[in-house]
Amino acid sequence: MSDIVAPPLSDDVPTPDLKPDAMKEVRPFKASPEHQAALGFPGTLVDDWQKVAIRRLGELVEGSRALRVFLDSCVKCGACTDKCHYFLGTGDPRNMPVARQDLVRKVYRRYFTWAGRWFPWLVGAQDLTPEVLESWYTYYHQCSQCRRCSVFCPFGIDTAEVSMAAREILDSVGVGQKYCNEILGKVHKIGNNLGLPEPALRNTLEGLEEDVKEQCGADVRFPVDVVGAEVLLITPSADFFAEPHIDGLIGYAKVFHQAGISWTVSSEASEAANFAMFIGSHEQMRKVAQRIREAAIALKVKRIVVGECGHAWRVAYSFWSTLIGPLDFLDPRYPQPQHICEVTEGLIARGALRLDPSANDDKVVTFHDSCNVARATRMGDRPGGQFTVPRSVIRSVCAHFVDMDPNTIGDKTFCCGGGGGLLTDDLMDLRVKGALPRLTALNTVVQERKVTHMAAICAICKTQFSKVLPYYGLPREMVISVHQLVGDAIVLGAKD
C-alpha cells in the first residue's frame, strides 16, 4: 500500500490532461461462488454470458425510463467530463461520466438501436466482447454513484443509474464484486454489514452505557429490542464500534435521553446501510429494507429515525415508500422516516435540549455534504433542507463554523471518494485519488480559516476520510460525526 501516492494538494484542482488507461488495472476483488450463491447470482461466469448479459440489459432498459432516456439522450456536450472526482484525481478519460456511460451505451446501441445495428462504426456502437465486459467491471467499480455529474448535465443524465445497471448485469452473468456481495450476505444472515451478532451488539451497547456514565454521570441508555419504544433507530452498524462513528451514536443517545424520547435499536435490523442499491438490485434492496419494516412492526414503535448514513438515508427517504411502503402503521404526525438531524434540529428549535456550545470551543468546524444526502434526499420542509438542517445543528452546538468553497458544497459537493460500494482496501489507490477534490477544498479552509475538524453525516464518508486523510498529510482525527459535536455540547444532569 506504500506505493499509493496522493496527488499534491494545491489551492485548486486543475482539470487533468487525459491519461488513457491510467486506471485500467485498478479493480476490486471478485466475489467468490459462495458470496454469489447467497444472493442468488451465478457463482462464476456463465457459459452463454454474452446472451445473458444482453438479455438482462434489455430487461433493465425496458423496466427503467431513466435508463432509456439517459442512453438515448446524451449529446456528448462534455459538460460532465470534468465533474467526476475520479476523473479529476486520476486523469483516466474513462472516468469522465459520459465516457463511463458510453461503455454501456455502445453495447446498447449495437444490440438495441437501428443505427447501431446497421452502422456501428458511425455511431460508436460496439459488440459485447470479453474486453468490454472487463472494462465494465473495472470502470463501473470506479464510480461511487455520487450523482455529481447529473447536476450539470442538461438532461440530468445520472451516471449512477448506468453504473447500478451495469453492476446488476455483471452479477447476473456471475461476475460480482466481493466487497458488496459478501456484505449483503452478512445482512441477510446476521442482520448487519459487520456480521455483529445480537449478543455482541448488546454487549457493545452495555459497554457504551458504562462509558457514558463514567464520562458524564448520567444514565444514558442504549436499548436493544425494546417493544413499545417510541422510536426505532436505524443506523449504520459502523456506529456501534468504529471511530469516529461511535461518538455520533453517543450523541443520538444523549439527544433522545434529554428529550425524554424512548428509543431502541433492533437486533433483527441492526443496519441502516443497504448495499443492494450499489449493485443495482431492486430485489435485494427490497429484501434488505423489508427487515426494517418488520422490525418496526414487531417492536410496535411509533416512529423510525435514521442515523448518520448517506446512502441509507437515500434508500429510506426516496425508496422505502416504493419498496416497503406504505409506512402507515407509524405515527402520522411525524415524517416517516425522519433523519436524526431533523429530530435534533427540531428539539433545539423548541428549546428541548440544554446545550453548551463552549464544549466545542477548541474546534473550528466545517461540514462535508455527503453525496447521497445532498443530491438524493431532503431534510426539513423545504428543498435544500438537507444542507441547512445539519449546518443549523452544528451552529447550535459549536461557535466556530466555516464552509468550504461554494463550488464543493451543497448539491455541488464532492464525494469522499469511497461511496457506492468502493470502500474496500483493494481499491485504495482509487479511493486516495478520488478524495483529491474534497481534500483540496478542506485543505484550503484548514490553511486559510484554521479549520480543525470536518463533520460528516455518513458512515462511509467517515471511514473513508479517516483512512485517506493521512495520505494527504492531514490528521485522521479531523473527521467527526455531527452528533459527536451535539453529544459533547449537551449538558446532562440539569434537565434530567
Next chain:
Amino acid sequence: MSAWTIGYAVLLYVAFVVLVGGVAYRVAVYRFTPAPLRIPTMPAPRTALGVVARMGREVGLFSSLFRGDKWAWIWSALFHASLLLVLLQHLRYVLAPVPLWVRLESPFGSYAAFVLVISLVGLLGRRLLIARVRFVSAPSDYLMLLLLLVIGVTGTLMRFADRVNIVGFKAFILGVMALHLQSLPLEPLILVHVASVAGLMLIFPFSKLLHAPGVFFSPTRNQVDRSRREGGMRVSAGNEAGTGTTASPVVREGGL
C-alpha cells in the same frame, strides 16, 4: 413534372412520416416505460408546478448546462435560439397568406442564420479542440454538426448572396402540402438545402437528437420530491414533529 420534383416530394413525405412517427413512437416508449423509484436530482421541487418551472428553466435557459460549462452553454444557447428564430422565419415558405407576425419576425429569423452558422462552428470547434470532448465523440457527432452546417450555409447563401426562385419553391412546398405537386425549381442550393433538411428529419428519431423529447422524460428533472410521508412537516414551528427549520437562523438567512 420532372423526376426531381417527384423525387423531392417523395423524400419530404417519407422524412415527415419518419420524423413524426418515429418521435411519437419514441415518446410513447418513454411514456410507458416504468420509472419505479424516485430519483429526482435534489434539491427538487415539492410540487408539480415547481417541476414545470424547473423544466422550463432547463428547456428555456439550459440552466444545468449553464452551471456545468459556460462555453458549451453559450454555443448551444446561441445555436438553439437562432435555430428557433430561423424555423419561425421559415413559416413564410409554408403558410399562405403569410401571417403578420411571421412577416414581422422574418428579419430576425433571417439574420439569426448568421448566428446559427457561427454557433455551429463554435460547437464543432469545441468538439475538435477540447481533448475531453474529442474523446467521447463518434463520427456521427461530427457528421451531424456538418449536416447542420450545410443546411445553415446553403440557407444563408440563398437568403443573402445568391437569391433563388423562392416564389417557385414556395409553390412547390404548398403543392407538396396540398398533395398537388408543382414543379420544383432546379437550383443547386435549393436541392442541397432541402435534401439535408430531409436527411436531418430522417435521422432524428434514431439518434441523439432524441434529446429534444427525451429531456421532458428525464426522471432526475421531472419528478416531484414527495417520496416520504411528511406528516407533521408543516405544523407550527414549536412542534418537535416539524423539523423547526423555520426557527433556524441559518434558514432564515436563506442558508446556502
